[in-house]
Amino acid sequence: MSQTNDLIDNGTVISKRHRQVADLIIDYLAQLSVDYVFGIPGGAIEPLYNALAHSARKGGPRAVVARHETSAAFMADGYYRETGKLGVCCGTTGPGTTNLVTGVASAYENHIPMLVVTAQTALSHFGRGALQESSCTGIDTVGIFRYCTRYSTLISHVDQFEHKFAAAVMAAFGSPHGPAHISVPLDILRHHLPDTPPLYDLATHTLPPSLLDRDITNKLCQQIEQARKPVFVIGGGCGEARAHILELACLLHAPVVATPNGKGHVSSDFPLFKGVIGFAGHQTAKDTLADPAVDLVVAMGTALGEWESCGWNTDLLMNNRLIHIDSNERYLMRSPVARLQVRGRILSIFEYVLEYFKNHSKAGLPKGGMGDVDTASQDTLLHFRLDEEHKYADTSAPIKPQRLMRELVDTFPRNTCFLADAGNSQAWAIHYLHPFGCGPSTQAAHGSGRFRHCMEFDSMGWAIGAAVGTALGNPRQPVVCITGDGSLLMSGQEISVAVQEKLPIIFVVLNDSALGMVKHGQRLRGSEPVAFELPPTDFRAYAEAMGAAGQIIRSPADLRALDIAALCARPGPTVLDVRIDADEVPPIAMRIKVLGLDDEAG
Incomplete structure (x- = not known):
């Protein structure tokens, strides 16, 4: 076997090391154009970190050290959403692996x-x-991950490695996408390999x-063609197809609403956009779907879970007007009431549908809806209404969360990517934070929008x-993480990763x-006010202790006084400790209603 991979100390070659299975992992990641592996080192995974160190010296994939393995998975998640490249995270054996579970499940x-x-x-130490x-004779982590991955396997022999590694990558990019897990014993990672590609x-x-069923897609075209007033519902899975969908909406003059996950795919000033349906959504969106004239609702790229379907509302979405389009068979299982289900790649479907209506449709176009624009206010350029709209302009201190969301959009550059954490941060941002100009040129290559959050599993600390x-x-775009004090106390140590990596993130x-959603949820439901209080915390001092910049914000004027260009350009993060009006109730009524169904049934 040939010897490769010099070990270097201060520029001096101190020894030669054999090429190992760990090096082969890095070779495959480089083949996939992966830049980073997020994780925390440990004894059993040391060969992988040795390989990463060697790779980094050559300009290849390198290690980014998280402070907790859950956050390593969240980092890999954010990296994929921005780049479209495979997100990679790792952990050592035992607790290093089990700590990954929440992030992987998300x-x-x-x-x-x-x-x-x-x-x-090592295999020889099992049992x-x-x-x-x-291992299978201890805490069976391969078994644990079977419940939250598309593929989970133990590499028990070196001859299995390449085949199983390839199977894992293909499973991650399969339909539906998701995480894949390989568990590699220490002796396998260290196994010597010939120097071959x-x-x-x-x-x-x-x-x-490009999955496309032409027969069912032709039926979709016919259903849209025959509809008097269709409405489009854009979900989170529409990213790469959003330009085609919005062009078709314009051609048909069809109103558009978005699910909370799909909101980032529609610019807030798009004339046909009627707002968000579902959790923290807008009355204008609900009114659009409730319009008796609407005879077809085309929902695409949506899981139709609780938050996206208004709590499985049978009047608005879950009825025979619905056409459900998705690549995920599991999601289509949630809409048996739909008159038509279309499974396939959404981009392929809407390339076909748009071409049909441009060249073949005999329908009298436009269908209507464009003239029925409900403008919230001239200065916000919104064509839908907000709850408590007057608070969007409130100048008082402590700052209203509604005004804060508006200030963030007005203050930061248009190419800013906003990430909202679980809890009240998410609710306020879904309803009141509306970035403009979410066109194809201002999105990540694979279709993620300017506003992102984490639905379904909805983990606190995800956005951090x-x-x-x-x-x-x-690195060229500003990144703003909107989080709560509860989430920051849970995962704020990851700010030190941004310090170490010199990332100009604005937290x-x-x-x-308080745990705000818990506090307000208890009040809205009339429950006992318990276990929501948090101690007053100075997050400016917290940030400065880790080497980040910090500012306390009490009013809109404080925010406007900041030098945003300087914050976005500094080599490190900034924490804005925003003292919000704690009495403002977030738009979480839909969630409270769903939680109360059991009480009503009883």
Whole structure:
């Protein structure tokens, strides 16, 4: 076997090392144009970090050290959403692996292509009580991950490695996307290999197939053609097809609403946009769907879960007017009431449908809806109405969360990527934060919009880690993470990763000394006011202790006084400790109603 991979100390070659399986992992990641592996090192996974160190010296994939493995998975999630490249995270055996579970489960529910590489103790130590053993004779981590990945396997022999690694990558980019897990024992990672190139070209196996059923798509065209007043519902899965969908909406003059996940795919000033349907949504969107004249609702790229369907509302969405389009068979199982279900790649479907209506349709176009524009206010350029709209202009201190959301859009550059964390941050941002100009040129290549959040599993702290992955994926754009004091106290240590990596992320902390959604939810439901209080915390001092910049914001004037250009250009993060009006109730009524169904049934 040839010896490769010099070990270097201060520029001096101190020894030679054999090429190992760990090096082959990095070779495949380089083949896939992956830039970073997010994780935390440990004894059992040390060979992988040795390979990463060697790779980094050559300008290849390198390690980014998270402060907790859950956040490493969130970083890989954010990196994929920004770049379209495979997100990769890793953990050592035992607790290093189990700490990954929440982040991986979140990726599973949100269909993020992710490779999860974990270590095991050496095969010869299985079943002998080795430190942090997580084999089938200990805490079976391969078994644990089977419930939140598309593929989970143990590499028990080196001859399995390349085939199983390829299978994992292909599963991550399969339909539906999701995380795939390989567990590699220490002795396998260290196994010596000949200095030969990888066996497979995996880049050719990660391209999305253009799945299109022409017969069912022709039925879709006919249904739209026959409709008097169709409405389009844009979900989070529409990213790469958004330009075609919005062009078709303009051609038909069809009103457009978005699910909370789909909001980032529609510019807020798009004339046909009627707002968000579902959690923290807009009355204008509900009124659009409730219009008796609407005879067809085309929902695409949506899971039709609780938050996207207004709590499975049978009047607005879950009825026979519905056409449900998605690539995920599991999601189509949620809409048996639909008059038509179309499974396939949404881009392929709408390329076909748009061509049909441009060249073949005999329908009298436009169909209507363009003239029925309900403008909220001239200065916001919105064509839908907001709750408590007067608070959008409130200048008082402490700052109203409604006004804060508007100020963030007005203050930061148009190419800013906003990420909203679970809880009240998410509710305020969905309803009141409306970036403009979300066109194809202002989006990530694979279709993620300017506004992102994490639905379905809805993990606290997601936005903090994902902001790091986003900023690493695209250093040229401003990144704003909107989070709460509860989430920051849970995962704020990851700010030190942004310090270490010199990332100019702006962390906007909604500071109300409470788990806000819990507090307001209890009040709205008439429950006991319990377990929501947090101690008053100075997050400016918290930030400065980690080497980040910090500012306390009490009013809109404080925010406007900041030098935003300087904050976006500084080599490191800034934490804005925003003292919000703690009495303002977020737009969470739909969630409270769903939580109360059991009470009503009883």
